[in-house]
Amino acid sequence: METKLGKDEIKKVQQEIGWSYGIVVPSTARGGGLAILWKSDLAVTLRVQNKWYIDVLIDSRRSDIPWVCIGDFNEVLSVTEKEGGVGRACRQIENFRECLKDTGLRDLRYTGSWFTWAGERRGYGCIWERIDRALGTIEWRNKFLQARLFHIANLASDHCVLLLRLDQCARQADKRVKLFHFEAMWLKHEQCEEVVKEAWETGLQSGRVNPIESCLEGCRIALTKWYSQVFGHVGKKLKQVQRKLQTLETHAIGLANKDQISETRRELNKLYAMEEDMWFQRARSNWAKSGDKNTRYFHEKASSRKKKNTILGLMDESNQWQEDLELIKGIAINYYKKLFSSANTII
Known part of the structure; x- marks a missing residue:
């Protein structure tokens, strides 16, 4: 980026942001100028420096x-x-x-x-x-x-x-109110089917006019409770099992813990498959098949969907941009009230 600043001016910027290291190409007659600044915890090696660009090598080991x-x-x-x-x-x-x-x-x-x-x-x-x-x-x-x-x-x-x-x-x-979503990865757990069957039977015996509604509500409550108390967070479980496997392999002595290592690896593979299903479902990539081992891709697609579905702000009737959550709600409600209302109908 063209800084249009001399070395002394760049030093003032460094002092303000607390980045004490840097390479500066000063501007000429208030035009041009380049700078690359960094903190002390980075190893930066200068390769080429001129008025057009600064080329450096950063050793991060990551x-x-x-x-x-x-x-x-x-x-x-x-x-x-x-x-x-x-x-x-x-x-x-x-x-x-x-x-x-x-x-x-x-x-x-x-x-x-x-x-x-x-x-x-x-x-x-x-x-x-x-x-x-x-x-x-x-x-x-x-x-x-x-x-x-x-x-x-x-x-x-x-x-x-x-x-x-x-x-x-x-x-x-x-x-924000978190909505319930059935997770495809739950199907890989042996208890999932039993939880659904039990909740569904209870719903059928509720005596309501519409038993299906009762069944669905019962399944939602039962699965939410089961997920929290039994199934657990897949990401956290993955890290725990990875650490366990790392410890077992680090302290492996002959064949003493061979069976335990094999069992831990099977558990880890099962969790990886669940994680893949989770991100596959969130990504909604219908053309891909479960088992493609594209977890990184699915994660990126899911993150992209989350960003796309996020409303950062709305323009009100006065053409003013509003970012306050309550104002955004009001703008949306008023818009659809007018859209679906007629002279004789009030929503």
Whole structure:
């Protein structure tokens, strides 16, 4: 990103954010300038430094570190991201796409205008482009599920201001009512069928006019209780069994605990199959088959669905953007009241 700052000004920024290490290419006549800053717990080796880019090697000893890159990439991802002027070469766009694919970076969702840069060019008139964006790896997007990028109009520059908020929907998440969902992975447990049968029989004997409703309600209550007290959280169980297996294999002496290790491995495989079913169901990837071992893919699809189904805000009747949960509820209720009401009907 072009800093337009000198070394002394970058040092002030470092002091404010508490990142004491960095490499700076100072600006020239208030133009250009680059900087890469980091905390003291990173090992960073400089490879190449010039006025166009800074190339460094980061030794993290981990391949799953969450990454997010935000700023002016000076490139578009499709022809629809530019209007006016000379069209972008298809090969140029494809190279940018390949770069993101190789690094595992994906575009983050945003709120605001489609284009992030606008400028006048002699002979071409006004040109609009979407060249500023935020990109994140799967690890980063799964860690910050509620993250949202905002494109904010800016009179001081021809670029939009990019504001990345990490806690967009965390404000009142605890107030949401959690709906009941039957989990496909429960079918792999030997007690599931018996729990359903017992609840269904109880419902049939309830004496209600509509026994099916009673049966379904009884199954919901019984399965919820069974999940909480018996089945348990698959993710937590996986970690526990993984640690158990690690301990057994670390302290293995001859054939003394061979049977215990084999039993633990079978238990771990069963839990992996349950986890795969869980994420497969949440991803709703109907074209895939259970057993494909695509848990990482299913997790990403499920996380994407959760983001897509989240309402961050709504425009009220005065064309004002509202993010307060109670105001959002009121806007939605009023909209559908008007939609389904007539002159003689009040909902």
